[in-house]
Amino acid sequence: MRAAGALDDASASGMIAVEQRTVFSLYEELRAALYAAVALVVTGVGILVKEHLDRIGPLTLMAALAVAGATCYVPAIRAQSRTTPRSAVAEYLLLLGALLISADVGYAESQFHWFGANWSRQLLILAALHGFTAYVFDSRLILSVALTSLAGWLGVAPLPGSIATWHFGTGALGLRALLCAAVILLWRAIDRRLNAARFREVFEHFAANVAFWGALGWCTDAHDRLIGVLALFALATFAIRSALRSGIELFAVYGVGYPALGLSIVVGQILELPSLSGAIAILVIVLAATVVLRQFHERLKEAQP
Amino acid sequence: MTFRPTASEERWLALARRLHRSSGSPVLAEHAGAWRTANFWSLFALFILGLVAVVMIEIIGSHLWRGAATIIAGVVSLAAAEWLIIGRRHFGFGIEESLEVAGITMLAYELWSRLHASETIGFGFLGTALAIAGSRLLSPVFMTLSALAFVMALDAPPLGAGLVCYAIALLGLIASNRNYRRPSYALMFEYLVIVMPVAGYLWSASRSGLLTATDYRHATLSQWLVPTCSLAFAGIALASGLRRRTHVPIIAGMLCVACSAFELRKLTGLSLEVRLIAWGCILLLISTSLERYLWAPRRGFTSRPVREDMRSSDVLEMAGSALLTPATQQPEAMPSMEGGGGQFGGGGAGGQY
Numbered sequence: 001m002r003a004a005g006a007l008d009d010a011s012a013s014g015m016i017a018v019e020q021r022t023v024f025s026l027y028e029e030l031r032a033a034l035y036a037a038v039a040l041v042v043t044g045v046g047i048l049v050k051e052h053l054d055r056i057g058p059l060t061l062m063a064a065l066a067v068a069g070a071t072c073y074v075p076a077i078r079a080q081s082r083t084t085p086r087s088a089v090a091e092y093l094l095l096l097g098a099l100l101i102s103a104d105v106g107y108a109e110s111q112f113h114w115f116g117a118n119w120s121r122q123l124l125i126l127a128a129l130h131g132f133t134a135y136v137f138d139s140r141l142i143l144s145v146a147l148t149s150l151a152g153w154l155g156v157a158p159l160p161g162s163i164a165t166w167h168f169g170t171g172a173l174g175l176r177a178l179l180c181a182a183v184i185l186l187w188r189a190i191d192r193r194l195n196a197a198r199f200r201e202v203f204e205h206f207a208a209n210v211a212f213w214g215a216l217g218w219c220t221d222a223h224d225r226l227i228g229v230l231a232l233f234a235l236a237t238f239a240i241r242s243a244l245r246s247g248i249e250l251f252a253v254y255g256v257g258y259p260a261l262g263l264s265i266v267v268g269q270i271l272e273l274p275s276l277s278g279a280i281a282i283l284v285i286v287l288a289a290t291v292v293l294r295q296f297h298e299r300l301k302e303a304q305p
Numbered sequence: 306m307t308f309r310p311t312a313s314e315e316r317w318l319a320l321a322r323r324l325h326r327s328s329g330s331p332v333l334a335e336h337a338g339a340w341r342t343a344n345f346w347s348l349f350a351l352f353i354l355g356l357v358a359v360v361m362i363e364i365i366g367s368h369l370w371r372g373a374a375t376i377i378a379g380v381v382s383l384a385a386a387e388w389l390i391i392g393r394r395h396f397g398f399g400i401e402e403s404l405e406v407a408g409i410t411m412l413a414y415e416l417w418s419r420l421h422a423s424e425t426i427g428f429g430f431l432g433t434a435l436a437i438a439g440s441r442l443l444s445p446v447f448m449t450l451s452a453l454a455f456v457m458a459l460d461a462p463p464l465g466a467g468l469v470c471y472a473i474a475l476l477g478l479i480a481s482n483r484n485y486r487r488p489s490y491a492l493m494f495e496y497l498v499i500v501m502p503v504a505g506y507l508w509s510a511s512r513s514g515l516l517t518a519t520d521y522r523h524a525t526l527s528q529w530l531v532p533t534c535s536l537a538f539a540g541i542a543l544a545s546g547l548r549r550r551t552h553v554p555i556i557a558g559m560l561c562v563a564c565s566a567f568e569l570r571k572l573t574g575l576s577l578e579v580r581l582i583a584w585g586c587i588l589l590l591i592s593t594s595l596e597r598y599l600w601a602p603r604r605g606f607t608s609r610p611v612r613e614d615m616r617s618s619d620v621l622e623m624a625g626s627a628l629l630t631p632a633t634q635q636p637e638a639m640p641s642m643e644g645g646g647g648q649f650g651g652g653g654a655g656g657q658y
Binding site: 037042096249274298 | 551555556589623627
């Protein structure tokens with residue numbers, strides 16, 4: 001491939017070094033270990049806050065979480081000030097810091113009710129804080145935390161439990177999901193102008209998934225089915241256009257997979273699935289989705305170098 | 306007629322996938338034949354779509370040909386899969402894999418149910434079906450599932466079944482040290498190295514119930530075998546991975562350490578939250594030390610990414626961060642709000658710290 005000019009010298013020699021094992025990187029293993037470490041600490045802190053409120057005292061707990069959270073930002077700040085590339089440890093400590101600050105703010109609100117009936121505004125503050133931090137440190141992980149907080153403020157719960165029980169299955173919650181997606185896309189448009197679209201993928205993945213889940217929720221509701229199906233097709237058009245523009249195949253998967261799922265849900269409800277007509281209709285939907293996805297896959301592959 | 310890619314074609318397809326290049330690009334096309342592969346997300350989506358299609362064929366069959374629905378659905382699925390492989394040259398594309406495995410499994414199920422054989426023999430049939438599908442499609446996933454089904458077919462006591470899994474994993478570790486002409490053969494052994502020790506732990510630990518923590522301060526020798534086997538395999542796998550400079554044994558070793566830590570959770574007598582925070586901090590410390598130690602490469606080992614694409618944040622990483630974000634619960638003292646009650650924001654927020 002190097003001889004044919006399909007691979008530059010640097011890439012080729014890098015690949016040869018990896019193949020011959022003269023260089024061996026433990027980067028991915030470290031990232032997995034760091035993610036597990038962050039998950040363990042955050043889960044432990046969550047249980048600690050829940051179980052030992054009375055024994056520790058709110059102020060002590062808040063102060064401890066704030067100090068721990070702030071300390072986690074130190075390696076990233078140091079790397080930033082030295083203009084050196086941030087290590088994986090610094091990146092994941094930054095994530096841990098953001099999550100501890102989120103837990104701290106949430107705990108403080110649950111104790112002192114600063115926002116009263118508008119308690120969820122703390123999530124907006126967290127979204128703004130993490131959004132700011134994400135831009136300062138150029139961190140996609142922190143931006144993901146910010147967008148999740150934003151979705152929480154708009155009433156779109158990110159937990160899988162809400163999906164399993166079809167909590168999205170009301171018109172209002174579907175609308176909130178679409179509103180959330182619209183806000184994220186607006187943010188993306190601002191990012192495109194001011195930040196050279198460095199976070200474009202993060203915004204687009206979040207917006208696509210939130211919007212599609214909202215539309216799917218409508219499909220599960222007998223009164224909103226039609227709007228749900230129309231919304232799914234409109235969103236699918238955007239997703240596929242995005243896939244063709246950016247070359248990211250996952251958007252084509254969203255654009256075909258979600259409508260196929262939504263249509264199958266609607267057909268399954270209307271024709272009562274174990275019936276012959278229901279099974280034939282869903283088989284047709286699945287086969288059509290397969291053909292369409294295959295076509296987009298081929299088109300996207302052809303566009304590759 | 307070509308039944309599968311040649312070893313050379315398979316190597317070029319693997320290279321195309323690793324370089325994120327199209328197998329149809331001029332340089333690769335002449336070496337990779339006209340075989341079509343899909344990347345992870347398309348493969349996953351097409352695999353699911355194929356499975357749904359098989360279920361629908363089965364339902365249609367149950368309406369039209371009562372009593373022979375499974376056989377007909379199996380034959381139709383198998384024929385469709387073979388047409389996609391031979392006629393359309395799909396390899397690792399997702400849909401032909403789900404159709405093939407579902408078709409063969411359905412036929413095996415039908416045969417087993419007509420023979421009125423025992424459940425143990427049923428697992429043997431399942432293992433054989435998965436092995437046939439795995440070897441036809443050169444799929445490491447189905448070969449690993451086949452190994453698990455054969456262990457089930459042994460009907461051994463939990464500790465015995467666990468030890469068999471560790472033995473298979475060790476054989477996989479030895480076999481993966483060889484160079485194979487087909488990348489898929491190496492992958493088959495590597496999958497066994499990762500999955501079988503975890504299955505071995507789960508099997509052996511299931512004797513006393515996975516969620517019931519064993520008190521190892523008063524445990525018998527056979528009870529100690531559960532974490533010891535896992536730790537021993539972790540040691541062997543980590544040593545082998547570092548010596549051979551391959552990732553798979555290291556990942557298997559890390560998983561086994563996690564299994565052992567979970568198994569020995571009651572050993573310290575500390576509360577759950579303290580254990581979680583302590584383990585998290587220990588893991589952070591180890592990772593930090595290792596990263597610093599290997600920041601400048603030592604004997605070829607480094608903690609830095611060696612390829613540019615390793616640095617890029619992927620969708621799973623974003624989803625992982627979103628999953629860890631604490632969702633805030635509505636304070637109990639506040640009046641309850643219903644989702645969609647007109648208040649902008651917050652009505653639907655839920656979850657736990």
